[in-house]
Amino acid sequence: MPDVDSGNTAFVLLCTALVLLMTPGLALFYAGMVRAKSSLAMLMQNFVCLAVVSVAWLALGYTLAFGEDAGAGLIGDLRFAGFASVDEGVPGLDLSIPPVLFATFQMLFAVLTVALLSGAIAERVRFGAFVAFAALWTVLVYAPLAHWVFAPSGWLAALGVLDFAGGLVVEVNAGAAALALALVAGRRLGWPGEAMPPHNLPLTMLGAGLLWFGWFGFNAGSALAANGLAAQALVNTHFAAVGGLIAWIGIERLRTGSATSLGAVSGGVAGLVAITPACGFLDTGPSLLLGLLAGGASFFAVQFKHRLGYDDSLDVVGVHFVGGVVGTLFLGLFASTAVNTVVASEGLLLGGGLTQLGRQTVGVLAATAFSFGVSYLLARGVDRVLPLRVTPDQERAGLDQVLHAEQAYDLGSVRTMGRL
Amino acid sequence: MRLVTGIIKPFKLEDVKTALESFGVHGMTVSEVQGFGRQRGHTEVYRGAEYTVAFVPKVRIEVLVDDADAADVVDVIAKSAQTGSIGDGKVWSTAVDEVVRVRTGERGVEAL
Secondary structure (H helix, E strand, O other): OOOHHHHHHHHHHHHHHHHHHHHHHHHHHOOOOOHHHHHHHHHHHHHHHHHHHHHHHHHHHHHHHOOOOOOOHHHHHHHHHHOOHHOOOOOOOOOOOOOHHHHEEEHHHHHHHHHHHHHHHOOOHHHHHHHHHHHHHHHHHHHHHHHHHOOOOOOHHHOOOOOOOOOHHHHHHHHHHHHHHHHHHOOOOOOOOOOOOOOOHHHHHHHHHHHHHHHHHHHHHHHHHOOHHHHHHHHHHHHHHHHHHHHHHHHHHHHHHHHHHHHHHHHHHHHHHHHHOOOOOOOOHHHHHHHHHHHHHHHHHHHHHHHHHOOOOOOHHHHHHHHHHHHHHHHHOOOOOOEEEEEEEOOHHHOOOHHHHHHHHHHHHHHHHHHHHHHHHHHHHHOOOOOOOOHHHHHHOOOOHHHHHHOOOOOOOOOOOOOO | EEEEEEEEEEEHHHHHHHHHHOOOOOEEEEEEEEOOOOOOOOEEEEEEEEEOOOOOEEEEEEEEHHHHHHHHHHHHHHHHHHOOOOOOOOEEEEEOOOEEEEOOOHHHHOOO
16 A cells, blocks of 8 residues: 555545546537437436446456556556455556555546447447447456556556557547447448437537536546646646637638537537647647647548548547547647656657657557457447347337337427326 | 418517407417428538528417408418518418317307
8 A cells, every 4th residue: 555645635536526527428418419319328328337337447447457567568467356455556656545546536537438439329229239348348448558558567658658648548549449339330320311410409518518627637637646737737628628619610610600519519529638648748838739739630520421431420530539649649749848757758849859759659550450450349249249239110219218218308298198 | 260370480479479469369379380481491510511401490370260350360460470581481261160169168159
């Protein structure tokens, strides 16, 4: 058991609660964007991650990610399975908070990452098949990649790849896996010809607000201490969101004539995604610039699916994959030793040469290839045992009534009259 | 007896209701409906993807009247609902065979 600092512990306890809130926030963000008839199913696919991913993390995920390295920096050993011996600390990490708190803080990162995937396969996937995929993906994809990047003995961490709060582990990982899932699950009936507009944008705005709020805990908490680095990470997080919001609505105002509410929150989230790997290594100015770049990049990236024909329904690829890549590579340009002494090789534009940009590129390529490849095989495997898709009739009727025996909105008295 | 039906712009409902009350109409039924005429739909944009929304929100207003009042009531609705721009709606009347007041069982013109 390491020496515990009460200030740091109090801070990370609060940040853990903030990160927890991001999953319900994401649920609302997504649910507002789907059609009313499948909005509860969208909420459920997110909320169930709180349960399923937590159990998978307790049983195996944590130990595979943060156990003693079992060889070549690829995977942790089984010493912490079931959180056994968790109080021993994390191999290679000098913690000043209780290790069980670290394990739980990290658990909620895994929960959110799996929940992100549901946006790519909205309105058409069976609940049970999603639950099975979520549990297996936590253990087979999330935990190994977390070991590579977050555990000091992981091979990407040892290589010097920088990822402060999960640009690779959370964002690139979720985006690459989302593409694999969208390809295996196939397009929604009627997509892209049929209009499938969001049914409740105020819900989406509320969810985005909760995400922005929670992201302060996600990023600043990743300092694992109540110190100046945490403060800089929080400020950077805010300015990246601001940059993303400005860029998105600015571009769409010029191109389509209207600054939309969905555009504002999409841009804000794109900025938050991009700053996730970078928030602990940048100054404030570059963080605002990164947000602007990410908002612009995601605005154009969400159009790819229409050209390439894959139905990533809520743009997990366009926002999270693209934002994660932009943020991770941006560190190759602006990573600063003055902000964080962990930075061994400064960014290209700070006079550090190409070294860090090369490492970041290796990180992006490795995370993308691993996540996409294993996720694709896993989705195909799950689909053979538990078919991912509902039947066409069920999909037309809407998942809420078919899968959950509920309706999201019951605003009149006529619908359920005479039921008893 | 005739049933006068008007499809109007939702924001004109208050004007139409006031005009009908001034004329002396005792009751009406309104419902929120959607549709299109020559106005066609409008365009909405979500994350850069444009959708044509074919069915535009309208209000349907229905009034049961005596034969003698039908033409006047049609005019009252048409005049009070008019903005002069496209999408103002339509008003028509149709013949009604039978009307019953549920509370008393009165029939025909007495039930109006």
